[in-house]
Amino acid sequence: MTIDTISAGNAGDIPPVPLETSVEIPNPPVLSPEDVVIAVMGVTGAGKSTFISLFADDAQIGHGLQSCTSNVSIHAATINGQKCQLVDTPGFDDTNRPDAEILREVANWLNISHENQVQLAGIIYLHRISDNRLGGAAMKNLRMFKRLCGNDSLQCVVLATTMWNKSNVSLDEQRERELLEKPDFWGKMVKEGSQVFRHDNGKESATAIIECIIGKGHRVTLDIQKEMASGKTLDETGAGREVQTDMAALTKKHEKEMNSLRQELQDAKDKHDSSAIEEINQLRTELADKIRSDEEARKSMQVDMETLRAQREEELQRQRDEAHQRELDHQKEMADAQMKLMAIKHENEAEAQRLQLQVHMAQMEAEAAKRDRERAERERDSQGGCIVM
Ligand SMILES: Nc1nc2c(ncn2[C@@H]2O[C@H](COP(=O)(O)OP(=O)(O)OP(=O)(O)O)[C@@H](O)[C@H]2O)c(=O)[nH]1
Ligand SMILES: [Mg+2]
Known part of the structure; x- marks a missing residue:
């Protein structure tokens, strides 16, 4: 990485702004077949990144209304001495992107993992228990998730609810019962072996969820991975x-x-x-x-697997280039502001010196005038002494 610094004379107490002229973009961590890889999925805002951040401080949490995670990212974590890789995924019903784009991103990551013989040890599906009804976005997301996984993977799925209202649990419990009872919601998945957990946003409940997955020692290939590896295009897969x-x-x-x-x-x-x-x-x-x-x-x-991968690589490169350009623009903006700040500081210093000199000159002149007055008084007094009465 090359870093230039903008120097502008005497910077005083303002540190110079580093200006990056070229950026080496770190490659994403490479997973191996031995890794314990756990994907975290769920509707946007369900708390996926927050969950991962309990074990890895490089997860990016969203605090606005917009969806936050836009690409799949891998976060190394150690849970009770056991190493694992937590995979953050963008949620469907993203506020910025159509579902097709999100599915392309998730499918591409799954395809690459499959090609590299990296299998998932489990999937954590987060759901906000505070959602009033399981309709619209939450239902759509769940349908997509089920298709993505397929029945054979359901034993490796943990369904976890987030955002419990601690001061009034009864309504949330009623929603939880509904989730479990209705076959279209979680009922059928639970019958097929998916586990259900409550996650209270604390490390303890998150650890229990991960330990449950690690403890099973399973490895799964999801339906979408099998489908695309067999030559299907994305729109021909169940999730597609x-x-x-x-x-x-x-x-x-x-x-x-x-x-x-x-x-x-x-x-x-x-x-x-x-x-x-x-x-x-x-x-x-x-x-x-x-x-x-x-x-x-x-x-x-x-698109088939290869075309999708080539297109995603191009898209990611474009995203990186645009982000890099924005970074450089902001650095330049900062450097310009710093130069202006220093110029103003210099100008003010010169003005302060000029005023100091003015004060000094005025003081000298006042003292000279005082001396003149005193001399005049003395002369007057001495003349007064000569007056003949
Ligand atoms: N009260 C409460 N807030 C939570 C919980 N989990 C996450 N949040 C908050 O919910 C907001 C969204 O959390 P994220 O972790 O960014 O959600 P996400 O699922 O990664 O969202 P996307 O990246 O947009 O798909 C943040 O403001 C979190 O602080 C939880 O269990 N309880
Ligand atoms: Mg996120």
Whole structure:
């Protein structure tokens, strides 16, 4: 890594800003077949990164409304003397990215692991017990997760609830019962061997979850790994089909909206209502953009393992280049601000010296004037002594 520092004369007590001119991007840790690898999955904001951060301080936790983790990342951890690798994953229903993009990222990581004979020891699926109902995003995420894993992997799955309301547990317990009883929720998974835990955001419950997985000593190959290794494209896998079904429903909704906008536009034209025409056209443009990106997302899943990997490498390189450029821009901004700060400091120092001199000159002149006055007084007094009465 090359680091230049910007020097700007006497920097005083301001340390110079290091300006990186080139960055070596560290390679992600390489996993081996002997590693105990545990993936943490779940809807965005379920607490995946927070869970991992209990054992590895390099996990990135999100504190805003936006989804935080965007790429798969691996974090080495030691739990009661046992080494393992915790894999942080982006959650579906990400606020920034379509599900197809998230599935591409997760599938690509799983494909590469599979190719390198790295199998998962288990998967922790986190769910916010505070979610009012298991509909929408949580249900979609769960359906996707089940397809991704397949029935054969369910014995290595731990379903853990997060965000318990400590002051009123009864409502959360009722939701937990519902999760366990309904086959579509967790019921069937539990029957197939998945374990259920409550995680209270503390290290103790997190350790119990990881120890449960390590204790089983299993290794699994997920359905999506088998499917893609057999030559299927992503959209032909179970998880891919699940995403497609959601996307098809969304596209249908968008097309229906487009049709009614077409009708509204005609009505507005008949009435010569120019402001309504403008408003409807704006909505049509926005909707057309959405339909276009639905189509792009659909196409992005028509990829086999190799194509997906090549495309993801390119995308990640682009992300890294953009992040690096942003970093350099901010460093430059900081360096410019530092230069300005020092210039102002120098200017102020010169101004302070000028004022000091002015004070000094005024003081000298005041003293000279005083001396003149005293001399004048003395002269007056001595003249007074000569007055003849
Ligand atoms: N009260 C409570 N807050 C939690 C818990 N786990 C996580 N949080 C908070 O929930 C927010 C989101 O947590 P993250 O760990 O970033 O969630 P994530 O699942 O990694 O989210 P994505 O990266 O967006 O998929 C953070 O503000 C955490 O501090 C928990 O068990 N209890
Ligand atoms: Mg995260």
